[in-house]
Amino acid sequence: MLPTGEDLEMTIGLEAEALARPGTGAAASGALREPLPMPALEYTDEVARETAPLYERVKTVIPAIEWPVMAPYIKAINDLKKTRNAVILAHNYQAPEIYHCVADIKGDSLQLAVAATKTDADVIVQCGVHFMAETAKVLNPDKTVLIPDRRAGCSLAASITGADVRLLRERYPGVPVVTYVNTSADVKAESDICCTSSNAVEVVESLGSDRVIMLPDQYLAKWTASQTDVKIIAWNGACEVHERFTGEELREYREANPGIQIVAHPECPPDVLAEADFTGSTAKMTSWVEKNRPAKVLLVTECSMASNVAADNPDIDFIRPCNLCPHMKRITLPRILDSLLTMGEEVTIDPMVAGNARRAVERMVNLKS
Numbered sequence: 001m002l003p004t005g006e007d008l009e010m011t012i013g014l015e016a017e018a019l020a021r022p023g024t025g026a027a028a029s030g031a032l033r034e035p036l037p038m039p040a041l042e043y044t045d046e047v048a049r050e051t052a053p054l055y056e057r058v059k060t061v062i063p064a065i066e067w068p069v070m071a072p073y074i075k076a077i078n079d080l081k082k083t084r085n086a087v088i089l090a091h092n093y094q095a096p097e098i099y100h101c102v103a104d105i106k107g108d109s110l111q112l113a114v115a116a117t118k119t120d121a122d123v124i125v126q127c128g129v130h131f132m133a134e135t136a137k138v139l140n141p142d143k144t145v146l147i148p149d150r151r152a153g154c155s156l157a158a159s160i161t162g163a164d165v166r167l168l169r170e171r172y173p174g175v176p177v178v179t180y181v182n183t184s185a186d187v188k189a190e191s192d193i194c195c196t197s198s199n200a201v202e203v204v205e206s207l208g209s210d211r212v213i214m215l216p217d218q219y220l221a222k223w224t225a226s227q228t229d230v231k232i233i234a235w236n237g238a239c240e241v242h243e244r245f246t247g248e249e250l251r252e253y254r255e256a257n258p259g260i261q262i263v264a265h266p267e268c269p270p271d272v273l274a275e276a277d278f279t280g281s282t283a284k285m286t287s288w289v290e291k292n293r294p295a296k297v298l299l300v301t302e303c304s305m306a307s308n309v310a311a312d313n314p315d316i317d318f319i320r321p322c323n324l325c326p327h328m329k330r331i332t333l334p335r336i337l338d339s340l341l342t343m344g345e346e347v348t349i350d351p352m353v354a355g356n357a358r359r360a361v362e363r364m365v366n367l368k369s
């Protein structure tokens, strides 16, 4: 017997509810892995109405003329997240239209790594760089983790391999290895514990050793060494974005902007940190600005972060030397949409490597909690 109109409506309703419920329904069974058709991307009255509250959040950092191009993508992505039972993680360096308009979980590497363990979604879309997507997969082996552009790398992660870590262990037998989260799963798997720029000092001091090997960022290692009595053996990696800042440049900004506060990321070279009023991770930089509320501030880090913090603090004047991370900027609204439509590109890691990397990440996370 054909279903009545009422039965049919109910069936559709139950399916929709199953899709929205974490870990259940077609998404969990894999039925929704098939490619989906490209939605219409027109700036209709309906799209304008639905996205208006999102534009309110970013109107101070995104010109109104750009919104009709972005809004249809934003609506399509937010609709598709429900269809795929997906969650979007976005690093602080993502552009404001991603960070404020489609992301569900936002933050620095540590915040994203911890939040990734708590989501009930079937699919994680990592709007960051490849090592972050690997970390999400390491902590969520049963979930599908997607990165909208596999080429989104990182100069720090590219500076070292697992084989390099094994050679370092041979050269410094018995010395524990602390690895910054900005590394591949292969490198994490060879390490004793991970750290972020938020907790580097705490992690180094937790090991009870008078010497540690700290990889791979030479500047984070130097900054950490300046904060602790533990002797640090460093690697010569660097972030290509933070390395471009100079102390001289900051002195010029200070001269041109009397009273300005300078807040820097520890991936910057020492002469830059010497000019800073405060040094901390992206999360600590944001909380410092929100707590101290300087009239004028310069965030010495990737350019988009200042836009994201400025959108939440329109009364603060942000001076922006715009050093963009080319890898982060590979992640765009069209690529996120394509990722959700095609379920690409999926991140996979050898189970043995993933297990060893998870041990190093979890040791850090447990220390934090």
Ligand code: SF4
Pocket (backbone or CB within 6 Å): 093, 129, 153, 154, 155, 156, 157, 182, 239, 240, 241, 242, 302, 325, 326, 327, 328
């Ligand atoms: S900003 Fe630097 S550390 Fe961060 S992803 Fe880009 S290159 Fe890597």
